Amino acid sequence: MLQSLHGSKILITREANQAKQLAEKVIELGGVPVEVPLLRISCKDAKENEQTFSKLGTYKWIFFTSANGVNCFFQLTKKYHVRNLKQHKFATVGHKTEMMLKKYGYQASFIPSTYNAEIMAEEFLDGFSEEGPALLVRGNRSRDVLPVEFSKQRLAFDAMEVYETTVNDDATERLNQVLYEDEIDFITFTSPSTVEAFVEMAEMRPEKKVVCIGTTTEQRAKELGFTPINTPEEFTTEAMLLSICEYINRKDRKHV
Numbered sequence: 733m734l735q736s737l738h739g740s741k742i743l744i745t746r747e748a749n750q751a752k753q754l755a756e757k758v759i760e761l762g763g764v765p766v767e768v769p770l771l772r773i774s775c776k777d778a779k780e781n782e783q784t785f786s787k788l789g790t791y792k793w794i795f796f797t798s799a800n801g802v803n804c805f806f807q808l809t810k811k812y813h814v815r816n817l818k819q820h821k822f823a824t825v826g827h828k829t830e831m832m833l834k835k836y837g838y839q840a841s842f843i844p845s846t847y848n849a850e851i852m853a854e855e856f857l858d859g860f861s862e863e864g865p866a867l868l869v870r871g872n873r874s875r876d877v878l879p880v881e882f883s884k885q886r887l888a889f890d891a892m893e894v895y896e897t898t899v900n901d902d903a904t905e906r907l908n909q910v911l912y913e914d915e916i917d918f919i920t921f922t923s924p925s926t927v928e929a930f931v932e933m934a935e936m937r938p939e940k941k942v943v944c945i946g947t948t949t950e951q952r953a954k955e956l957g958f959t960p961i962n963t964p965e966e967f968t969t970e971a972m973l974l975s976i977c978e979y980i981n982r983k984d985r986k987h988v
Contacts, residue, residue: 735977737763740917743910745926747771754969761973766916768907769900770929775804776896777811784867784892785812789819793866795878797825797849799832801869804894806836825852828968847967848948853881864888871895873925897925904933911938918943918976922969924952931956945972
C-alpha cells in the first residue's frame with residue numbers, strides 16, 4: 733500500500749530553514765504543511781572557543797549531536813583558520829548529522845544504533861572508552877547526557893557551544909491563529925525545544941494528535957502534558973511522517 737497523508741494538515745514547528753525541507757516531504761506524501769517555525773537557530777562564537785580551537789589537535793574525537801552543530805562548527809573553522817581535520821575521528825548522533833558532516837568532506841567513524849544521546853554515550857563508552865580526549869560540539873539548549881556520562885567514566889573531554897536556539901516570538905500570533913481556526917490535524921515536534929516553545933507561545937492546548945521525532949522529544953512532550961500518538965523506531969523526519977501515514981491507515985481500516 734502506498735503511504736499517504738490523505739490531505740491531512742500537518743503543523744511544522746521546527747526552525748524556518750528546516751521547516752521548508754519538512755514541508756516538501758509533507759507535500760510529497762499528499763499532505764498539507766502548515767509552517768509555523770517556533771525556534772530561531774543562529775551560530776555563535778563564545779569567548780572560550782578561541783582557546784578550544786587553539787588546541788584542537790589534542791582531541792581524538794569530535795562529537796556532533798545535530799546538523800546545526802556541524803554547520804556552525806565548520807563556519808568557525810574558517811574564522812580560526814583550521815584547514816585540515818583528517819587526524820580526528822568524528823561521532824554523529826545519526827545519519828542526517830553525518831550527511832551534513834559529509835558536505836564538509838568528512839565522515840563519521842561512529843554512529844549509535846539509536847539516534848539519541850543516551851544510546852550514543854552508552855555504545856561509545858562500550859567500544860571506545862579508552863579513546864580520548866573528546867570535544868563535544870553543542871548548542872545552548874543541548875542536554876547534558878554526554879558530559880554527565882563521560883564524566884562518570886572519566887573520559888577526558890571538553891565542550892564548546894557553537895550555536896544558539898531561541899524562541900521565535902514573531903511566530904506567536906500566527907501559531908495562535910492556526911490553533912483557534914482549527915487548521916491542523918497533526919502537530920509535529922522535532923526536538924524538546926519545539927515542545928517547550930509551543931507551550932510558552934500557545935494560548936490554548938488543542939486536542940490534536942501529536943507526533944514526536946524520537947523518544948527524547950516524546951518524553952519532554954509527556955512531561956508538559958501532551959499524549960503523543962506514536963514515535964517512529966527510526967528518529968528521522970521521514971520516519972515520523974510515515975508513522976502518521978500508518979496511523980491514518982490504521983484508523984481507516986477500523987472504519988471499513
